[in-house]
Amino acid sequence: MQTIHASRNLFSRAGIALCAALMMLAGRAIAADAPFIPRIVNSSTIPANGDLNPYGVAFVPSGFPSGGTLAGGDVLVSNFNGSGNLQGTGTTIVQLSPQGPLAPPQSAAVFFTSSLTGLSTALGALSQGFVLVGNVPTTDGTFKTIGAGALQVINRYGAVVQTWTDPVFLDGPWDLAIDDQSSTAHVFVSNVLNGTVSRLDLAVTASGVTLQKKATIATGYAWFPNSAALVVGPTGLAFDAKTGTLYVASTGDNAVYAVSGAEQLSTAVDKGTLVISGHHLRGPVGLRFAPNGDLLASNGDAVQGNVLYPSEIVEFTTGGTFVREYNVDASQGGAFGIDTVLSPTSGFNFTFIDDVTNNLTIMQLPVGP
Numbered sequence: 001m002q003t004i005h006a007s008r009n010l011f012s013r014a015g016i017a018l019c020a021a022l023m024m025l026a027g028r029a030i031a032a033d034a035p036f037i038p039r040i041v042n043s044s045t046i047p048a049n050g051d052l053n054p055y056g057v058a059f060v061p062s063g064f065p066s067g068g069t070l071a072g073g074d075v076l077v078s079n080f081n082g083s084g085n086l087q088g089t090g091t092t093i094v095q096l097s098p099q100g101p102l103a104p105p106q107s108a109a110v111f112f113t114s115s116l117t118g119l120s121t122a123l124g125a126l127s128q129g130f131v132l133v134g135n136v137p138t139t140d141g142t143f144k145t146i147g148a149g150a151l152q153v154i155n156r157y158g159a160v161v162q163t164w165t166d167p168v169f170l171d172g173p174w175d176l177a178i179d180d181q182s183s184t185a186h187v188f189v190s191n192v193l194n195g196t197v198s199r200l201d202l203a204v205t206a207s208g209v210t211l212q213k214k215a216t217i218a219t220g221y222a223w224f225p226n227s228a229a230l231v232v233g234p235t236g237l238a239f240d241a242k243t244g245t246l247y248v249a250s251t252g253d254n255a256v257y258a259v260s261g262a263e264q265l266s267t268a269v270d271k272g273t274l275v276i277s278g279h280h281l282r283g284p285v286g287l288r289f290a291p292n293g294d295l296l297a298s299n300g301d302a303v304q305g306n307v308l309y310p311s312e313i314v315e316f317t318t319g320g321t322f323v324r325e326y327n328v329d330a331s332q333g334g335a336f337g338i339d340t341v342l343s344p345t346s347g348f349n350f351t352f353i354d355d356v357t358n359n360l361t362i363m364q365l366p367v368g369p
Contacts, residue, residue, distance in 0.1 A: 236287025
């Protein structure tokens with residue numbers, strides 16, 4: 001028996017050494033005693049009022065001021081549908097701490113309840129202590145009653161401090177990306193009802209947010225009504241502060257474009273430069289940078305859907321080279337909002353929602369070389 005134990009131990013050490021060597025060759029070394037089970041949290045996004053169809057998801061940034069109900073590393077989710085599952089009627093932003101308890105269905109903690117309905121994927125937080133959320137409302141869940149919506153600014157106590165509307169620059173705010181410089185911020189907004197991307201230039205202090213300037217920086221993205229998705233148009237945005245490039249996931253065009261000099265543009269470009277299109281994309285909606293510098297797009301399946309490739313998140317380089325894809329649900333239409341963070345407060349750095357199950361997943365993934 002001692003000989004058998006010795007041979008097993010030898011095999012185990014050899015196997016660990018081989019795995020470590022392979023991981024080194026792949027650019028990622030792991031310790032021999034590293035845990036096997038990854039850090040993953042799964043939780044419901046349904047609050048007590050029954051809101052459904054989670055759209056936007058956002059990490060609260062590290063250094064977020066204390067004293068309110070949020071802390072750096074918390075995750076926020078905006079609900080697009082009300083309890084009757086009519087699109088454009090949801091009113092809640094729920095919150096979850098990855099270190100805290102999970103939320104069973106109809107018990108997700110509510111950070112904010114809106115008087116405006118149809119909270120969209122346009123969700124993000126400013127480091128000075130404010131949350132931004134857009135909405136695209138309906139009265140009956142159909143495109144015939146759709147409204148232009150607004151962008152609300154909410155303080156860390158869950159109270160609205162600003163509501164911005166504009167028939168040109170905020171015409172169906174569907175998603176957003178934030179270039180946060182603490183005392184100033186550029187907020188890029190995709191408008192699903194006119195096929196444009198706007199930039200809002202903000203001055204930010206601990207006591208408030210001032211909208212200083214608005215500009216349309218990109219136009220020409222396809223947009224149209226859709227029976228399943230309500231409306232299809234430009235959605236996910238990801239900003240590269242190093243290069244000044246804004247990446248735009250145009251759902252209707254089934255493509256991702258790059259807009260150069262986005263923080264300075266005063267006149268609009270036509271879509272920008274094509275980055276990627278083709279069979280790996282199926283109506284991209286959410287868009288974010290991965291910690292390794294690649295782009296992540298979630299396929300909403302409203303365009304070029306394929307039941308064999310449902311609810312996928314696709315990884316590709318900024319040069320348009322496909323890297324990898326995986327699905328978050330066995331049904332179509334599950335992948336929507338995604339977010340990442342490069343310097344996580346809690347150790348978690350990737351989060352996405354599943355519209356089919358109304359679930360939130362938060363993960364800790366390797367940053368890579």
